[in-house]
Amino acid sequence: MNGWVNYVLSLCVCLLVVGMPRAATIKVGKQHAVHTITKALELAADGDTIQVDGGVYREGNIGIRKRLMLVGVGNPVIDGEQKYEPVSVHAPYVVIKGFTICRSGHSSMKDMAGVKIYDTHHVMITDNVLDDNFFGIYLQNARNCTIRNNRLVAYGKAEQLIGNGIHGWKCDRLDIAGNTITGHRDGIYLEFVTHTDVQGNQSHRNVRYGLHFMFSHDNGYYRNTFTGNGAGVAVMYTKHVRMEHNVFNENWGDAAYGLLLKEITDSHIADNTFAKNTTGILMEGSNRIRIQRNRFENNGWALKIQASCMDNTVTRNNFIHNTFDVATNGSLVLNTFERNYWDKYEGYDLDNDKEGDVPYRPVSLYSMVVEKYPMAMLLFRSFMVTLLDRTERVLPSLTPENLKDDYPLMQPVAL
Amino acid sequence: MNKIIKYVIADLLRSRTIMVYTAVLAVLSVSVFSMEDSAGKGVVSLLNIVLFVVPLVSLLFSTVYLYNSAEFIELLVSQPLRRDTIWISIFVGLAVAMSLAFMVGVGIPVVLYAATASGVMLMLCGAALSLIFVSVALWATVRVRDKARGIGLSILLWLYFALLFDAVVLFLLFQFSDYPIENGMVALSMLNPIDTSRILILLQVDVSAMMGYTGAIFRKFFGTDGGMAITATILVLWTVLPFWFSIRFFKRKDL
Amino acid sequence: MITIQHLSKKFGKLHVLDDVSLTLEGGQCIALIGPNGSGKTTLIKAILGMIVPQSGNITFKGKDIAHEWRYRNQIGYMPQMGRYPENMTIGQVLNMMKDIRKMPESALDNHLFIAFGLDGMLDKRMRTLSGGTRQKVSACLAFMFNPEVLILDEPTAGLDPLSTELLKDKIRAEKQQDKLIVITSHVLSDLDDLVTEVIYMQDGKPLFHKSLQALKAETGADRLSKAIAQVMATHELMEGTL
Numbered sequence: 001m002n003g004w005v006n007y008v009l010s011l012c013v014c015l016l017v018v019g020m021p022r023a024a025t026i027k028v029g030k031q032h033a034v035h036t037i038t039k040a041l042e043l044a045a046d047g048d049t050i051q052v053d054g055g056v057y058r059e060g061n062i063g064i065r066k067r068l069m070l071v072g073v074g075n076p077v078i079d080g081e082q083k084y085e086p087v088s089v090h091a092p093y094v095v096i097k098g099f100t101i102c103r104s105g106h107s108s109m110k111d112m113a114g115v116k117i118y119d120t121h122h123v124m125i126t127d128n129v130l131d132d133n134f135f136g137i138y139l140q141n142a143r144n145c146t147i148r149n150n151r152l153v154a155y156g157k158a159e160q161l162i163g164n165g166i167h168g169w170k171c172d173r174l175d176i177a178g179n180t181i182t183g184h185r186d187g188i189y190l191e192f193v194t195h196t197d198v199q200g201n202q203s204h205r206n207v208r209y210g211l212h213f214m215f216s217h218d219n220g221y222y223r224n225t226f227t228g229n230g231a232g233v234a235v236m237y238t239k240h241v242r243m244e245h246n247v248f249n250e251n252w253g254d255a256a257y258g259l260l261l262k263e264i265t266d267s268h269i270a271d272n273t274f275a276k277n278t279t280g281i282l283m284e285g286s287n288r289i290r291i292q293r294n295r296f297e298n299n300g301w302a303l304k305i306q307a308s309c310m311d312n313t314v315t316r317n318n319f320i321h322n323t324f325d326v327a328t329n330g331s332l333v334l335n336t337f338e339r340n341y342w343d344k345y346e347g348y349d350l351d352n353d354k355e356g357d358v359p360y361r362p363v364s365l366y367s368m369v370v371e372k373y374p375m376a377m378l379l380f381r382s383f384m385v386t387l388l389d390r391t392e393r394v395l396p397s398l399t400p401e402n403l404k405d406d407y408p409l410m411q412p413v414a415l
Numbered sequence: 416m417n418k419i420i421k422y423v424i425a426d427l428l429r430s431r432t433i434m435v436y437t438a439v440l441a442v443l444s445v446s447v448f449s450m451e452d453s454a455g456k457g458v459v460s461l462l463n464i465v466l467f468v469v470p471l472v473s474l475l476f477s478t479v480y481l482y483n484s485a486e487f488i489e490l491l492v493s494q495p496l497r498r499d500t501i502w503i504s505i506f507v508g509l510a511v512a513m514s515l516a517f518m519v520g521v522g523i524p525v526v527l528y529a530a531t532a533s534g535v536m537l538m539l540c541g542a543a544l545s546l547i548f549v550s551v552a553l554w555a556t557v558r559v560r561d562k563a564r565g566i567g568l569s570i571l572l573w574l575y576f577a578l579l580f581d582a583v584v585l586f587l588l589f590q591f592s593d594y595p596i597e598n599g600m601v602a603l604s605m606l607n608p609i610d611t612s613r614i615l616i617l618l619q620v621d622v623s624a625m626m627g628y629t630g631a632i633f634r635k636f637f638g639t640d641g642g643m644a645i646t647a648t649i650l651v652l653w654t655v656l657p658f659w660f661s662i663r664f665f666k667r668k669d670l
Numbered sequence: 671m672i673t674i675q676h677l678s679k680k681f682g683k684l685h686v687l688d689d690v691s692l693t694l695e696g697g698q699c700i701a702l703i704g705p706n707g708s709g710k711t712t713l714i715k716a717i718l719g720m721i722v723p724q725s726g727n728i729t730f731k732g733k734d735i736a737h738e739w740r741y742r743n744q745i746g747y748m749p750q751m752g753r754y755p756e757n758m759t760i761g762q763v764l765n766m767m768k769d770i771r772k773m774p775e776s777a778l779d780n781h782l783f784i785a786f787g788l789d790g791m792l793d794k795r796m797r798t799l800s801g802g803t804r805q806k807v808s809a810c811l812a813f814m815f816n817p818e819v820l821i822l823d824e825p826t827a828g829l830d831p832l833s834t835e836l837l838k839d840k841i842r843a844e845k846q847q848d849k850l851i852v853i854t855s856h857v858l859s860d861l862d863d864l865v866t867e868v869i870y871m872q873d874g875k876p877l878f879h880k881s882l883q884a885l886k887a888e889t890g891a892d893r894l895s896k897a898i899a900q901v902m903a904t905h906e907l908m909e910g911t912l
Contacts, residue, residue: 252622252623252626253626253627254626254627256626276622276623277623278623278624278626278627279627298455298622298623299623299624300621300623300624300625300626300627301624301627320453321453321455321456322623323621323623323624324624343452343453343456372592373588373589373592374627375588375592375596375597375600376585376588377624377625377627378584378588378600378601378604378610378614379581379584379585379588379610380617380621380624381459381462381463381613381616381617381620381621382466382581382610382613383463383466383467383577383578383581384578384581384582384585385581386463418766418769418770419766419770422755422758422762422766422769423755425757425758425762426755426756426757426758427757429757430757483756484755485753486749486751486752486753486754487753487754487755489720489749490749490752490753490754491770492718492719492720493718493719493720493742493745493747493749494742494747494767494770494771495739495740495741495742495743495770495771496739496742496770497739498739667722668722669679669681669715669720669721669722670715670720670721
């Protein structure tokens, strides 16, 4: 028995002794020998941990070129003094955790960020606060990086005076999760970023878009919330996107969209909620998208689908209390609408199969009028306009003949 | 003044028409709210009823009441009373009766089923429209002595406010869509209290759509405190001005 | 008590009152008679301030009545056709008038009210009343506040003989109290034993204003109706010769 205990103890001691020189911890702070992070970085070797105590560190640019773990204890602040890029990461396997990184310089020439990751991989940025930086976290040509549970706050007034919250350029396999981003230009901006998961982030009240990506194929966006961004969410020129369980709401304005899809193909948009947007989804030149099991509630236009879109399927969605359900700008419709629930449907279900027996035409005459003469909104819901709409529903003449749901559901889809 | 108001109201509240009006509004509201699955849709369905029926009934009922009360008004004028006292009392009496009928018929169901911003706006606008069209009726009847012609004028006025005006606006809108007519259109809508009310309710019910292109213009006007104050003032003016013209005329009128 | 000077009123082109000047004194019971459309009711309405004349003025106890309303406290008016808010009861109408006049209950003259038996019908709604009963209500209201001037427009029209007599008794009683009473009526026989003066209106002008005695003396007729008939006959004769 005793022998066994001794064996375990000595094994532990051995492991400790062996491990120590390889993973030293350097403490930084007023009461430690090392006062600056820069000094600690000089002293550290690959694999070391730098533990930074609370306090304000004004050290210009802190460049990390070794495989280190930087841990803040008691919320240390790295201040860029509005001149420098506070933290630049050049080495792989770097971890930055528990800092407040604030006041980066503002430079559109250099794209300064609170934390910028240059041409490397396996960097992990977690549990930090990024306050008042030009860009928040900037990943340039990075792979396999993790950005989690950070809070990014900026105070942008105009979109040319502020950078993006989490910005990725030419990256692959990122994990962006649980972050909160507010006041930046775009909350999350991805360009040429592939195989990336964006999950559980909150992006609200950013100056331009809550989420913005281009040429970023094979990415997934799950359980994010995009609220009250200047122009909602815009995604462009991308294939194989999955967007599920996200919430797009309160994106108000003449060019604001819950979700703007521009030349997006072969994608899935499912189980999302679009609420209180001027336009829930606007689709331009987008093909082969499945839009299903989404909730469209209290939007001005739930779905605007331009004539340049084809082979899209809209099915099993709930359209509830939208001013206009569907609008389009042409008469040719090459998309399928079926088995959606439309609260404006007034048909009947005599055969009790829970599907209406007469088709529903989600495009109202007046929505087409408003499309052409926006000021006509002035007369919406006046008696005359209501009369016009009713007549058109009975005898369609101007609205696209084949834009209809042949099997409208009598009850909302349970979501 | 109070005593005449008291008697006018007592008389009106016992009137069968007012009771039927209240009951019809109540039945309509309750059935609309229990048929529609959401309060918002209920408000939308009620919107047209309110914008259509309230002005018509307020205008027509007041007109008929005033013509039927011609002798009573004569009697009051022969009494030691100021003419403006009499006319104000009749206005207040009619206004209270019509808005009370509306508040009971639509207000209570709205409070029960849809106590939302849009519901409250619907109530306020309906009450305002009741007052405005009582005021318009006073003006119409004081100007036209003959009952049949007076009722005819009321119906024409209603047709104008409820339908013709919108047709003209729509026509102008299509004709001049290439010009910057936004502010003009907002100003134009102020010329019709039904349109002003409708837009106010629209800003609550269809807030998302109204935030779009046109909405930006409306919002700039109606959405700001200043714009709301102007709108409220316009609705008050719509109540006060026809009444003021009518009282000026009534003071010089031969009975 | 009431002085009318150069009063003119036109409805459109029609001269309803054409330069009327009259003086009406207290203690008199004046019959205002004339053919239909001669301007009797218009004259009464002018006195009550219900119509606004184009020119001329009316003074009540020396004060111009234009834009005035308090003087009507001293006038009791019984209209030709008393119509009241249909849904109000007799009691409510009476209460309303009492409210308007603000007279203490003790000073009220309830004589006609009781004589006509209205006290038993207080809860009846006005719309259910016959024309005669409405006239009773009107009469009752005219006398109730003890006014110094009574203006009665066709007071006996629609009243049953018994009520007519009650009303006439009441008028006589009031005359004793030095009040000015103006009556228009087509039924001249009703007026015979009541009136002291006669004003005859024609085409918006008072043709004459004489005491009843003088009129009877001039025409040699013993009854008002005959006297008037005679006057009209001579008048037409004169018109014809002109």
